[in-house]
Amino acid sequence: KLNKPHQFWQTQPMPNINEMDKLLPGPIQQGVLAEVRKDPLNLIDKFEWFNVDLRNEEQAQQVYTLLKENYVEDDDNMFRFDYSIDFLRWALLPPGQYSDWLIGVRVNQKLVGFITGIPVTLYIENEQNKIKMTEINFLCVHKKIRANRLAPVLIKEITRRVHIKNMWQAVYTAGIVVPTPISQTRYYHRSLNAKKLIEVGFSSLSARQTISRQQKLYKLPEEPKTPGLRPMKKKDVAQVTKLLNDYLKNFKLYFKYSEEEVKHWFLPRKDVISTYVVEKEQGVVTDFLSFYNLPSQVIKNPKHTHLRAAYSYYNVATQTPIVQLMYDALILAKNEGYDVFNALDIMDNDKFLKELMFCPGDGQLNYYLYNWKLESNMLKPEEIGIVLV
């Protein structure tokens, strides 16, 4: 059958250009629980479904290797994400996780396909639209079996498993454009280790630039400036939860976090997530910053195998100026050994990107809502209050 563009996505409940103004805001299709298929979708011969247990070392290794070798690359195929096992356990074993939402496809015991969902409650455009749904991520098919149309089957199967739980919406992001983004955000990079970025080909020097000039340009102080800045501890959970929830309700797309969820998503985990709070006198926490660790494998380079990248997560500045708070984030990331600090132009990030010398990346990250029509056709990046890893 002719592979017309988005053959699969035309069959899905997503708003498309010409019917955009006909659809009412809210669900595009009303789900009927009784009609949800109870058994898994059929797979081609020799392929079998299996629920990945990320706590099992061997299965976690299989997921790690599949992603390391077959997951997302940059547009020039120079870098590929290298999510660690500890990171995957952080990202995919949050409170309330379902064991059948980490879906693998195997051939002769070898993992060749993967897709994940985690349960979230998303607020869409206002406090009334509080929707329990799934956050989809890590869709990956082994490079060697890409032509089998396995990705649509993985998407349909996780959709079925979400429907069975009486949930009918999903949120996800991707570097590619398929029907139909709700927002198109851009990513920015701030050099921390100019020499290495040039050596791996991430940055390039123009005629008048030299490595030492670049190093001087991006040089950072040894220590952060903000008094009272320190790593987050368990005793900060209640205050961080309050700061975060009060901040996020400014946006059109946001989660509301329980203290349990703040413990999971923000308490520091070595080489996974770093969170620092600003503690004033009498133990009052007024601000916090956070970034996560996602290295990229440098695909072909004689000198370096990895690019160490820190990604801006959630930052709340109520007393410290956001530029100063994020300047300290750069210093902390540099001291933790990162080569580059990445950030999207979502939330209030636009307020510090230019001043802190971030450079625009070469692509975009598109946000999607499955089976939901927004009141406004698109959201501006600064209206997005969720970060997907």
Ligand SMILES: CN(C)Cc1n[nH]c2ccc(-c3ccc(F)cc3OCCn3ccnc3)cc12
């Ligand atoms: C979000 N999560 C779903 C992973 C994912 N998938 N597709 C992507 C495309 C861009 C970004 C991204 C997000 C934030 C950022 F600051 C830089 C980024 O990409 C740099 C360029 N790049 C792409 C791949 N390797 C390097 C993430 C992703």
